[in-house]
Amino acid sequence: MTEKDVRISVLDLAPILLGGTPADSFRNSLDLARHAEKLGYYRYWLAEHHNMPGIASSATSLVISHIAAGTSTIRVGSGGIMLPNHAPLVIAEQFGTLESLYPGRIDLGLGRAPGSDQPAARALRRSLGTGGQDFPELLQELRAYLSTDSDARPMGVRAVPGEGMDIPVWLLGSSDFSARLAGQLGLPFAFASHFAPDYLLPALELYRSSFRPSEALNEPYVMVGLNIVAADTEEEGLRLATSQEQQFLNLIRGRTGPLNPPVESMESLWSPQEKALIRKQLSYSIAGDKAAIQKKLPIILEETQADEIIITAQIYDHEARKRSYQLVAEAVHNSQK
Incomplete structure (x- = not known):
């Protein structure tokens, strides 16, 4: 597919389906993770969101443990933990616990956004006045808890478990802030182009140009988030993608809810202005059949020079979702033979 x-x-947003429950979502997530592991996917991440009736992964560390316990080789982690929502010590202990339970398989992806609205942020006791500007200090504190350097520990506090554990730390972002910080610290960087594509290429350029080698990485490492909805026919892939389009439509209208079944056409549901906005948000997305993946994905990879892609597929039918990930794996692996 590239040189x-x-x-x-896999980025699993643990969708709660219309008529379904979080328990259903967790069963589906584990089934999908086992499926992805067999298909050769490298890692399986879950994201922290709050006050969103359509996403079940708010207690992200617990869901990571659920997935890791039911799989054996695939890496499992957060895409991401919204660090300003938490005391860094708590995250160090949680991920130290996960790494102790599932050694060599845990990733800690970190973001600085709230992953929620302002009422939820207040309920999380998050300060609303910082705008995420305290993220570098929180990150430094967290990494100090995970290190073996006793002089770096804040106030002599130790994270047990967590201290001295080799847990890969990633920075996630949709703007220049985390891109620059990841480069300066020599950490891997993941860009959220699956919902915020506008700044993707400038952010990757900034990350690479500001990169300084570190103990974690000798050279930049980029992951790009993509929405990919695939089916055996182009028409069915486009139809399945209307669940995702309905979700984006509800978000821009200020509504959240469970993931809806697909519809035959979106034309009666959105205005021309809403359609244009959603199409722009989904500009780094693919919907269709395997041929659509083979046509568009190389273009994205050439533009971004990504080392890794992390795919989310908001598909209502669970078996169709599994089939979508299978088609993506076949398209990518066949091109790399």
Whole structure:
């Protein structure tokens, strides 16, 4: 597909389906993770969101443990933990616990957004006045808890478990802030182009140009988030993608809710202005059949020079969702033979 092989991974937003429950979502997530593991996906990440009736992964560390316990080789982690929502010590202890339970398989992806609205942020006791500007200090504190340097520990406090554990730390972002910080610290960087594509290429350029080698990485490592909805026919892939389009439509209208079944056409549901906005938000997305993946994905990889892509597929029918990930894996692996 490109001159270099590209890893493929899963970003599971743990969708709660219309008529379903969080328990259903967790069963589906574990089934999908086992499926992805067999298909050769490299990692399986879950994201922290709050006050969103359509996403079940608010207690992200617990869901990570659920997935890791039911799989054996795939890496499992956060895409991401919204660090300003938490005391860094708590995250160090949680991920130290996960790494102790599932050694060599845990990733800690970190974001600085709230992953919620302002009422939820207040309920989380998050300060609303910082705008995420305290993220570098929180990150430094967290990394100090995970290190073996006793002089770096805040006030002599130790994270047990957590201290001295080799847990890969990633920075996630949709703007220049985390891109620059990840580069300066020599950490891997993941860009949220699956919902915020506008600044993707400038952010990647900034990350690479500001990168300084570190103990974590000798050279930049980029992961790009993509929405990919695939089916055996182009028409069915486009139809399945209307669940995702309805979700974006509800978000821009200020509504949240469960993931809806697909519809035959979106034309009666959105205005021309809403359609244009959603199409722009989904500009780094693919919907259709395997041929659509083989046509568009190389273009994205050429533009971004990504080392890895992490794929989310907001598909209502669970078996169709599994089939979508299978088609992506086949398209990518066949191109790399």
